[in-house]
Amino acid sequence: MAALFRHLTVKSRGIAGLRRSISTTSSGSNYAFAFDIDGVLIKGNRTIPQAKRSVPYVLLTNGGGVTEAKKAEQISQMLDIEIRPEQVVLSHSPMRQLATKYKEKQVLVIGGKGLSCYHVARGYGFNRVVVPEDIHNWNPSAWPYSQPSEALTSGKYDFSETPIDAVMVFHDARDWGRDLQLILDVLCSENGIVGSLRKDYSLQNIPIYFSNNDIIWSTDFPAPRMGQGSFKVAVERLYETLTGFQLKSTSFGKPHATTYAYAERTIQSLGSNSGKNEGRPRVYAVGDNPAADIKGANAYGWTSILVRTGVFVGPGNSPIYPADAVCDNVEEAVLWAIEQEESSKR
Incomplete structure (x- = not known):
């Protein structure tokens, strides 16, 4: 899937070296990210790591109460990155x-x-x-x-x-x-x-x-x-x-399949706008709530990554809704996902 968005940036103070580019190959990839907002991107003032090759992503949240355009504007200002309204999937x-x-x-x-x-x-x-x-x-x-x-x-x-x-x-x-x-x-x-x-x-x-x-x-x-x-x-x-x-x-909302289907159609529509349509993408869902983020991603066939910056703070994995991976924060989650993609090409 071709690069669709501006490069993702990071302002984390917690992991040295993430300001450098993360090298990924530029062809043959068909994957995307679905990030929760509260407890993942916002709590702790962490943003998304920079990649030399941009990776498609949507913000998939059970939050709402405003228009998608308003939420995109709010998150763009908070994280100092450009989020477009079509990248935002709210609960409603x-x-x-x-x-x-x-x-x-x-x-x-x-x-x-x-x-x-x-x-x-x-x-x-x-x-x-x-x-x-x-x-x-x-x-x-x-x-x-x-x-x-x-x-x-x-x-x-x-x-x-x-x-x-x-x-x-x-x-x-x-x-x-x-x-x-x-x-x-x-x-x-x-x-x-x-x-x-x-x-x-x-x-x-x-x-x-x-x-x-x-x-x-x-x-x-x-x-x-x-x-x-x-x-x-x-x-x-x-x-x-x-x-x-x-x-x-x-x-509606996570963990219901209707919301994941809607989000995946959103990702695919963004891909089609770039001139490429490579079928169903591999989606890495990053969330902090096992009962919503992880349960829904697992059921829909996405790769789930649980982070410890929000609702879930325990050691190990969630015993009820275990994720495919558990990371301390969103930076580690993105690095883990990119490593999976790189490993699959070796």
Whole structure:
């Protein structure tokens, strides 16, 4: 696969000599990288080692809440390398495929700061998007424990007349209590009319989608923080308690195959833009979360590399979801992958 991107650079202080070029052959290679962001590229201020011959890569993350263009801009500034929007696969990126089905249907979008996910959904092609603040402003007693903020979207809604056809959790909820209540209001309603209660819960008539199932994720805080997967567990348990039936939902993000298929198509499309199409590439997936990054990569047939800079910090390999290799950081992971490629040519 021909070189597609500008040379990858490194600013690590931890491994001497990585500022020099890593020599690789310039022909016959068909491999790529899929890097997680949080806990891999960001934590520790480490970036991607420089290669004399650039290697295609995407950033595959269970993060989100902004557009791919915005995330590319953020990461480019933080790492001082050029990241293009088409290289970024966020947890909700595959959900753009749902826009065809729900283009003119009213969907409740959960998560993100302010109207960020509202704009993401509109950008994907969802034309009738509402957010929790819209319901709270329509009827403040829907969540009596806080005052509603000013209506964020421009629409004037009567949710007793206009049904919600689907719930889509794009990113982490900013107000768990309120958002749990309103999601359950919709799921337990009669055909999406907020405030109604259906009589028969044996058939779930409102679908719900989650952009990822991460129970925890890594921040600067010493211990991992609860993620969207924890929120999903809360929704599921409350729904079952209220209705007596298990909640049916659809999830995206790692470790789900739909997200890896989407990411691989992204890598292949970048390859086709270079004028070469060498079939399915060998992808080295670098991540810090065994239950998401490693489990998903292994299941999809990618080569998995677990790093100790985020969620996983233990000795050895993950006992539940073992990776093909374990490295201390992203620099070592890239060097290991390049060595595998070079060894295969000897």
